[in-house]
Amino acid sequence: MSELRKKAMTRLVICAVALVACIIFSVLLLTGTFDGKTSSGDVTPAASDVVSDAVSGVEDPTASDFTAQPEETPAENTETPAEEQPAEPEATPEPTPVPEYDGLSVQPTTYYNEGEQPSYTVTPDNNLNMRAGPGTDYDKVSQVPASTVVTALGANEDGSWVVVNYNGTYGWLKTEYLS
Template sequence: MSEIRKKAMTRLVLCAVALVASIIFSVLLLNGTFDGQTGGSQPASGDTISSSAPAEGVDDPTADSFTAESASAEEVPAEPEATPEPTPEPTPVPEYEGLSVQPTTYYNEGEQPTYTVTDGNNLNMRGGPGTDYDKIGQVPASTGVTALGTNEDGSWVVVNYNGTYGWLKTEFLNG
């Protein structure tokens, strides 16, 4: 045999071996028995391989684009369970003693606006947001006060002056 024929025969045999190996690999892959990893488990002698059993996690094992390995390799890890946020207890609405009318808006601690009574005016504190309510105290001119709440339109505020709660008209306060 010539040297060229020997090389051609060798190449032909190698191609035939590669073709047979490809066919065997394809059959194993389609049957779902090939795990694609070295050292993977092989069926024991006497075990039968069923081609009708779908691979785990696969809806249609006959789909053209499916491979058994892609199902496990592309699994998205489960998100950890979120701890539910505790339901906050409703903040009790304060009730200011001595007032005929309670405020419609309450300011949170740290968000309470401060005011100063205008110069030249001693301001009457009232039991409600209006001059028709009883006078329950008086705040001297230039005195600083902190608003605890307000009426609906913000024209009157509730303050605590010397331990007494009362309503002051915002028109006579500097903010």
């Protein structure tokens, strides 16, 4: 066999051995064999114990931060499960429900959080009609007297109309007539 073929064959064998070692290592990781227990359930010495024995006499101020805590061994009367149960995922917070304002034909596209709701004053010239939707073609649901201060709860896409609650009734007001 030529020298070139011998080198190629040697490299191929080394790569094959490395591949097999990687596969075995991956399987052991996935099955949890590297969690410090042997197949009989006995606890093997932690790597930090072996290292600390090898370097005893060397002072390391951070060594206490990295020492492994011994695992508790189960009592003899209790049975250990064949497989460890996966950890339960953390509960995701429920989304804040979007309020629905009764009596409106159209709900706002923008909602203001409590404490961030802008206040408006109806112009002093006229009373303002509250509508069921953002437009004069929607039904009138109530009327807000001139110079009344109202708090916006939401708005349409372009902000030209806002939803308010006046005397327990929800309605849309045109921002053009608010200051």
